[in-house]
Amino acid sequence: MADWDLSVTVEELGSEAPALSISVTSDLHIGGVILKLVEKTQIKRDWSDHALWWEQKQQWLLRTSWTLEKCEIHADASLVFMPQHKPLRLGLPNGATVRLQACFSGPVFRTLLGICRILNIRHPEELSLLRPLEEKKKKKERDALDEVYDLTEVPLASVSQACLYNGMPAHFADSPQTEAVYRMLSVPQPAPAPELISKQYRAASVVDKAHINSRWLDSSRSLLQQGVQENGRLWLRFKYSTFYNLEPLYDAVRLAQLYEQARWAVLLEDVDCTEEEMMLFGALQYHISKRSLSEPQTVTSNAAMDDLETALLSLEVKLDGDSSRKPKRLTLKGYKQYWFKFQDTGISYFKSKEESVGEPIQQIHLKGCEVAPDVNVAGQKFLIRLLIPAPEGMTEVYLRCENEEQYAHWMAACRLASTGRSLADSSFQSEIQSIRSFLAMQKTHGNSSVPAADDAINPHSLVSPRYQKKYKAKQLTQRILEAYQNVAQLSWNDALLRFLQIWQALPDFGLSYVVVRFKGSRKDEVLGIAPNRLIRIDLGVGDVVRTWRYNNMRQWNVNWDIRQVAIEFDGNVNIAFSCVTADCKIVHEFIGGYIFMSTRTKEQGDALNQELFHKLTGGHEAL
């Protein structure tokens, strides 16, 4: 067989160096080519991660036993010899950027598994890689601005999820620097500045949202094949809105990042919600960021006990109160001073302290009642509004406290009591603390010229720009505080999970949009892809016209030539459409991906059936 020259560029020699030319025969296999090449470079190093990339065909030559002939490589081919793993800059849902070694040669799905293993995110199948939004000019500025968390030094071999050191996976415990990265990954970021929220790109319409979905990478092809370069920028995002088996114990990073993605979806109105829901999200964000600050330094039980004792003693204090049994308008007049006592889950009051040993004038049982704040720090108004159920209806009672401290204690006590817990409950102190900090929030932002204290949170950081405009900080604090009543007792993890639950319960949650053209139709319409169904949205009216559920789906086909998706449902329902804003491979992957997600079972645990994923999402590449 005749010898001929094959030219290969070796990346290690630098971009300036000329391509090496090696003499080969057509029956030489790829492995042999690599061997010859390495000899020729005369560089001694570990070449095991290197592979050949065929530039013209945009294709890796990974089958080392195939001959050049079989690969159809001739003398005109220009090959590049390069490592398969290269650094990648990855934007995380929390806005931070990590730099890590990613596989550029395998299908993106496998690359993703590797990334998630490094980041310690379980169920990587729910995530995918997304091309970032086009950045407007000033690229350099932005690069300088972003702090990049570097994980490229993490030896891939050492990555293991099982063992934890100091509460983190072993490969993060190596250095203080990687420990910091782990904290960044597993603890939600502080509330963003309101300006940061309003400056971000917001998808204003369904069509805008549809365009986002055109940026997903193809899971079946490699990064390099899709034009991603070394040190390239990609986003890591949760793509499939079915979050399997969230377990705070193992899912610190997954939960934190999922929360961040949800938070931004809410703040940027990516998913629609009502005002009440927005306030509740705000309250939860507030709670979560407060708790993530305070959680590590939890007090020992003994200290808590002592605190409790002093707190109990200090609770019996003079308190202004409105004793009227009838619902009473909130006026500053009409308050009468009584001596109040907190007892179990109720309040009793007396004419004076001296009479407090006898029968109270009235006892109020707080269990099941609604407790709402009415506070204006600047105006020194500290009211607790109690809506107490009784057979005749609700009775409204206002308690007026003299100062912040008193208010914090009584409010905390009322809140606990309304859920049937007494002051002996362990959450009493943290409750008081969170009320104090809420008051602080009102204080610092009542006057915009006063710079915010370190741990104070601007209420405008907790809501979307719409509500930033609609409400002043003071009003907003009040609204969020109202919503806060129902979540104040949640632990950090529970608050996170609650946030996710409420997010998932929104009617529009989990819908990924694509603009499509249905067969036989002359106008563009929108296809919404949800975890359990497809919907057809009329762009003119904005209404859902039809719903098809995967449950009733018999099969779906993609005609790759005319790029049309055809789906058959039970009862001879057939639909077909071509995709306008995204490649039909993306739609195909979404549908197949959701089917895949629903095949996961408890028995199978964390084991991932990669083969099945590819079969369901791969399309023609899978064969």
Add this chain to the structure above:
Amino acid sequence: MEQVSDEEVEHAGEEADSDEEDQDLDQMFGAWLGELEKLTKSLDDGRPDRPGQQKAPLRQESNMANLSYRFSVYNINEALNQREGVDLDSLMADLCSIEQELTTDSSKTSRLGLTDTKVHTHPTDTKLPHTLITQTPRYHTRSSHRHQDVKLDSNDLNVVPQASLSMDEAARQSSSHSSTSWSAPMRGQASSQHHHRRTGSVGTVSEHEVHTCTRTHTHTHTHTHTHTHTHTHTHTHTHTHTHEEQAAKTKADNIRVALEKIKEAQVKKLVIRVHLSDESSKTMMVDERQTVRQVLDNLLDKSHCGFSPDWSLVETIHELQMERVFEDHENLVENLLNWTRDGQNRLMFTERMEKYAVFKNPQNYLLGRKETCEMADRNKEALLEECFGGGSVSVPEMEGVLWLKEDGKKSWKKRYFLLRASGIYYVPKGKAKASRDLVCFLQLHHVNIYYGQDYRSKYKAPSDYCLVLKHPQIQKKSQYIKYLCCDDVRTLQQWVNSIRIAKYGKQLYLNFQEVTRRSDAAYDWSSLSSSSIQSGSSNSSMPESQSNHSSQSDSGVSEMTSSCHARSQGVVSSIFSDAWRRGEWEDSGRAGPVGWQVQWEDPDRAGPVGGP
């Protein structure tokens, strides 16, 4: 309250010997146990010896606080004054079984607050300032709510000695290291048995003070006496040291016997009257810990009416003409305590189709369709698993025009309502139904959902298909009650059930699964009894149980083998099993489940690499 004052007298008498501490312990216990017996006897006679129960509670102002006891008094009155005899034998049986349960399961009862006890057993500080002593009993108070109930029901049925835990603790201590510490708490314990008062809680006062607290009635009393008695105690403390070990041991044994009884008494029990659909009624005893499901099971055991998941406890609020099916997970006593003393509310034991209709025919509720339809059982199962199986429950998409009775007005107005997980909303006039413009009608935390009865005549409602939302404690007409009216019964059922899903979420499904499991069990042992016919006859009633049973005896072996593979793959796979099988037939040479999933119109054209 005559009864209460009677007790005061009684206790005042006892107070005299309280200073003598341990000497009379045995005697006291004897008396106390005797009293228990007496009470049992009086039950047997069927004649109550409790005067003055019909009197109004303490005073008007404290109604709010004392709400809780009303029901039980009402019920006991009703039960005892009933002309038709109360089934006292069965009540005794209930009592016995509860006692038994308590003796075998002491860990359960001690949940009431061992932690409390630990907090409280720090050493007596005789130098405590006055204020602390007076305050402490109030602060500690996890269970003083309970105490107030007891004050009125201080009869055999609901005795709640709260301090018994500290006694428990004390007994344990006495048996393990010394014989010194049990005497004082013991007395406190015993006296609280009669005295049940809010001050009866041990509080942060030390054990040694307990008896004084519980004995004295007023707060002033409490603190004066506390002082004397703590001193007395330090005195007797040294005294008991000189006692012989043997004597202490016998006493400790006695205590243990008594403890058993106390444990029993610790749980509040209520006599309730349950009305059946044939106008008859049953009297039974429930304890405060029982869920609706447990009570239902109890009733089902006794009534031999055959097991069906539809059996329900229904609360009817007479004055408001509304009713509600209690959910299985709810606590029955807690709900009944919301009733007013003089009300005519009823508790019905009856079969209600709507209770688990959502799970029997989920397609009619979860898919947001207007029309009813059929669905194959395994698809139902998959649909339920999809809606309830995951981490969050998706609330059915419910929206549409309903009639709203405006606050305090007689007229009904149409509004477009939407249900979301966060509550019920309506679309304000002139707005589109974008989420951000919706007005919150109410949130579901604090309200329960009821069916209105005959509101066409009562409130001039447009139809009789009304639903009501109100706080469970509201029992009379009030502006805080929200009335909605639907045009037809189907819409009503959809709204009510969707609201239940929004409110209770996964719990509802768990309830259903639980009851299905039970009906399976019932099926097992009574294979051919009426109950099995019942569950078998309604083809759509229990998808789960049906499939479970058929898997063993069904002749459809081929069905089994072909679908069991799919089952193991998860829910959706099983939905797809039809297609799956077809794929396997079409492409039987290929192993694995790919065949059916993606079919290309022209697979030959696709190359191995492809791409544009």
